[in-house]
Amino acid sequence: MKLSFTLNGHPVEVATEPTLSLLELLRRHLNITSCKEGCGEGECGACAVFVDGRLVNSCIYPVLSLQGVEVTTLEALMEKTRNLRESFERHDAAQCGFCTPGLVMAAYDYLRNGGSPDPEAVKTALDGNLCRCTGYQKIIEAIVDASGEEQ
Ligand code: FES
Numbered sequence: 272m273k274l275s276f277t278l279n280g281h282p283v284e285v286a287t288e289p290t291l292s293l294l295e296l297l298r299r300h301l302n303i304t305s306c307k308e309g310c311g312e313g314e315c316g317a318c319a320v321f322v323d324g325r326l327v328n329s330c331i332y333p334v335l336s337l338q339g340v341e342v343t344t345l346e347a348l349m350e351k352t353r354n355l356r357e358s359f360e361r362h363d364a365a366q367c368g369f370c371t372p373g374l375v376m377a378a379y380d381y382l383r384n385g386g387s388p389d390p391e392a393v394k395t396a397l398d399g400n401l402c403r404c405t406g407y408q409k410i411i412e413a414i415v416d417a418s419g420e421e422q
């Protein structure tokens with residue numbers, strides 16, 4: 272099947288199998304690698320991208336729903352997430368780094384929607400993101416620290 276949609280501000284036309292997930296399409300065919308395959312079941316947040324401005328787990332987003340939508344990945348948000356990414360670095364919030372792009376996307380979405388700097392609220396906002404390395408404390412501190420800055 273053929274699909275047309277917008278990827279990071281550019282029109283894309285791609286021939287794909289209808290059974291693929293958005294994550295598979297992005298990683299295997301469109302050279303987008305910020306989104307990671309962790310669980311593959313919508314549970315870990317490592318594969319997060321924006322579809323029409325809404326954060327989704329791309330591993331469970333079917334390519335069949337892509338026609339005409341706008342997909343934005345971390346590759347297109349490097350400038351807008353600079354404060355957050357620098358805060359992650361300052362707080363040593365990434366160890367293996369596998370979960371980090373998904374966490375940055377979730378934190379960016381949280382803060383741009385006026386999310387509170389309260390650590391408990393940040394923790395709740397990260398409910399859908401799993402990290403096997405850090406114990407979350409440094410991640411929460413990094414997001415709280417970045418929360419006063421413009422996203
Ligand atoms: S890989 Fe998509 S939510 Fe885990």
Ligand code: FES
Nearest residue numbers: 366367402403404
């Ligand atoms: S830093 Fe390794 S999974 Fe989060």
